[in-house]
Amino acid sequence: MQRRNILHWGAAALTALSLGSAHAQTFPAKPIKLLVAFPAGGPTDISMRVLADNASKILGQPVIVENKPGAGGTLPAQTLQSSAADGYTLAQIPLGVFRMPYTTKINWDPVKDISYVINLTGYAFGVVVPADSPIKTWTHFVAWAKANPGKLSYGSTGAMTSPHLTMELVAQKLGIELLHIPYKGSADLMQATLGGQLMAAADSTGFAPQVEAGKLRVLNTWGAERLAKFPDAPTLKELGLDVVQNSPFGLGAPKGTPAAVVKRLHDAFKQAMEQDSYKSVLARYDMVPIYMSTTQYQKFAQDTFAREKALVEKLGLAKPQ
Template identity: 40%
Template sequence: MTPQPHTTIRNPRRRLALNLAGAACMVAALAAPLAAQAQAQAWPTKPIRVVVNFPPGGAADQLARLVGQPLSEALGQPVVVENRGGANGNIGGEVVARAPADGYTLLMSSGGMVSVNPHLYEKMPFDPAKDLVPVAAAARVLVYLVIRPELPPKNIQEFIAYLKARPGKLSYGSPGVGSSPHLAGEMFKSQTGTFATHVPYRGAAPALQDLLAGQIDYYFDPGIALQQVKAGKLRLLAVGSPQRSPLFPDVPTLAEAGLKGFDADTVFGFYAPAGTPAPVIARLNTEINKVLALPMVKERIQQLGGEAAPGTPAAFHDRAMADSTRFGTIIKERGIKAD
């Protein structure tokens, strides 16, 4: 084969144009990371909206407001909390998934929207695994089995026996189908061989109000009922977590009561629209972790019955995927479907 001769650009103007084009590409490549860094340094320049995908008064709402104030001080901009409840978190989740990916709209949600909802709904209006990115975990939320004090059982063993003797005659509430308290109730019925009627509500606070009013008999509480327990208005029988709560060290876990491996904990945290610049996610993660380390924030989360859960976005994602496997099993076993 005859070698091809080297091509020489003889037109000086064309050669100059090609050189300038090449130089422009190099400048653009070098400028991209600098632009991202500059964007992160400039951000934020206006208020940040935190959408809570559950009604006011629940664990997600309280955590958003607890973290929001010190986060606002750290970022130098207002953090405005907006409640958009419904569809087990899907409505608020979609609002954020469709928002501009600029760091000015965040989601505070239970982990269930990512780990549970895809198992409940045949079709969701968005894909939480693709349309949202984890920013920072806020708290590990425990669930507490509480009952009306008028009921005779004084401990968990007596309560299980009481339920078994009255199949279908008692009812329990939850913040909604597929919520962690609902799944805790189904795990409890599955492992104890009992049956009670599930009454779903639009949030944890309405369920608690009906429990206090005697409209339902028991409830797996995500922490908002603990003040009522301390006041003697409700009776706490057990904790649905692998470990006892430091608030109630004498109250056994359900695992200790014989329900092997019982774990209904979930991790609540912050998400952002997919495509949010990585430097902005990193800044948010750093500042939220600093807020969670504040003694008054840690203490308040503990008063709510949870535990502060600082960590990386990757660790938050991994926990959600593990929960998806665990909760997906009970959803399939019990035939749970969204309303």
């Protein structure tokens, strides 16, 4: 009986393997949906559409971008949990996905319940204020916040996103209290900042065109070094804060997607991200390729999950489970 069961299980495994292999040989046979975590028109959307166009030509099927903004950039990852594990639904995975179990109740695991395909890039972040703001430098920003606890308003691209958590970490280190106002994406955030509804914004450098047009001023940037586009803006490290944030993101597929299909997707998107059109659009927003293979990206997910828990708890933002 035991031998018969072992043979049965072995046969079932071989059948599943052969079916997965057969699927991979014909994959893709129809368009692929790529869920982007932020609204149309922002730097993430624009760069992902160039990447999708490149990948479409390599895969021989359209890769169609669908924007799913809100919930701190976590809606695409949530959608994967109810999508077929066939490679035809992919999702952008921002760092906010790894914070979800610590801030909200979910019935899935961000590490175990996503098939990690490839990491693509990360953001260059900074803080901007309107050009006519009386706050001229980061020193002015901190002094005003200390003199007016809880009144200096800043916007981000959503609660529990990297801009939000990094600003809260900075505020904690400096002993200041800020007023956070979340938006769904960079486009809405910039409109609010330019319209005088906010005193400042923490965002990726999608704000660059407004800075170059003389409408916004950069107070700092968050990389390890100054950005060539904004050479006068100091980094957080130069300002005495031991903080570097570039928030890497990549692509995930539903749990159980056949390994051969994940490899096909990985190889196609790796080739797509190496093309000049993608590198050029990243450079427009001071982003750079941050490639991680499927194995490396899975390890990154595990490590980040643990690190983000420590950050959320440090900031006192973890919700009781």
